[in-house]
Amino acid sequence: MTVENALRHRKSCRAFLDSSVDRKLLRTIIEQASRAPSNGNLQPWQLFILTGDPLASLKATTRDAIAQNQPLSTPEYAVYPKPLKTEFDARRFAIGEDMYRVLGIAREDKARRRAQFAKNALMFNAPVGVFAYIDRSLSYGQWMDLGMFLQSLMLLCEDHGLASCAQGYWTFFHDNVRAATGAPDDLMLACGVAIGFEDTEAPINQVQSARASIDEFATFID
Numbered sequence: 001m002t003v004e005n006a007l008r009h010r011k012s013c014r015a016f017l018d019s020s021v022d023r024k025l026l027r028t029i030i031e032q033a034s035r036a037p038s039n040g041n042l043q044p045w046q047l048f049i050l051t052g053d054p055l056a057s058l059k060a061t062t063r064d065a066i067a068q069n070q071p072l073s074t075p076e077y078a079v080y081p082k083p084l085k086t087e088f089d090a091r092r093f094a095i096g097e098d099m100y101r102v103l104g105i106a107r108e109d110k111a112r113r114r115a116q117f118a119k120n121a122l123m124f125n126a127p128v129g130v131f132a133y134i135d136r137s138l139s140y141g142q143w144m145d146l147g148m149f150l151q152s153l154m155l156l157c158e159d160h161g162l163a164s165c166a167q168g169y170w171t172f173f174h175d176n177v178r179a180a181t182g183a184p185d186d187l188m189l190a191c192g193v194a195i196g197f198e199d200t201e202a203p204i205n206q207v208q209s210a211r212a213s214i215d216e217f218a219t220f221i222d
């Protein structure tokens with residue numbers, strides 16, 4: 001697969017098949033993703049990869065917490081600033097609306113919207129949960145590096161017929177994730193990444209996220 005095709009075909013998968021992912025393949029693509037560049041070659045990514053019973057248990061604990069309306073943890077970092085500038089807020093609103101439109105869920109149907117959102121807790125049925133941490137002493141530069149690692153990982157997934165979905169959602173459950181991963185306190189949870197095989201029959205996977213036109217974000221100066 002060319003890089004162009006991997007980029008074109010990667011999307012956030014929100015319904016996975018039950019099929020498990022080969023352990024050796026998983027290790028290989030995670031190792032390959034570490035070829036991602038990083039400022040000063042710091043390689044600041046720290047991953048915990050959960051499968052099988054440990055992942056099932058984290059999903060169940062999180063699902064139960066939601067069902068019981070337990071308060072969410074305060075994320076360890078602000079995923080979005082408050083307030084979000086209008087142009088960004090509009091994009092965030094649009095992807096939500098695109099998803100609910102594909103699913104035929106009306107704006108006023110809060111119960112179904114909540115139920116769809118809650119599928120995050122089950123990692124959309126993915127058999128692999130990658131939890132990406134970063135040392136909390138690190139700065140913006142290293143967060144960029146972590147992003148490059150994660151995109152490399154998701155493109156490698158694509159190359160091997162695997163689907164993925166990055167999930168900032170888990171920052172609201174960082175305590176649960178820490179209990180499941182045993183991550184030391186000097187690490188901060190950046191996000192989760194669900195990995196598995198796409199359920200191509202699931203309507204949610206038909207969502208096509210929009211992109212701003214190049215002229216909105218690139219200025220060529222000759």
Ligand SMILES: Cc1cc2nc3c(=O)[nH]c(=O)nc-3n(C[C@H](O)[C@H](O)[C@H](O)COP(=O)(O)O)c2cc1C
Pocket residue numbers: 010011012013014095120165166167168169170191209
């Ligand atoms: C760091 C990060 C966190 C994300 N968190 C979530 C999440 O918690 N739940 C979700 O359904 N999608 C999540 N997404 C997916 C974005 O909504 C998605 O990337 C965006 O809408 C563009 O769509 P695409 O990935 O299909 O191209 C996340 C993406 C990134 C990069």
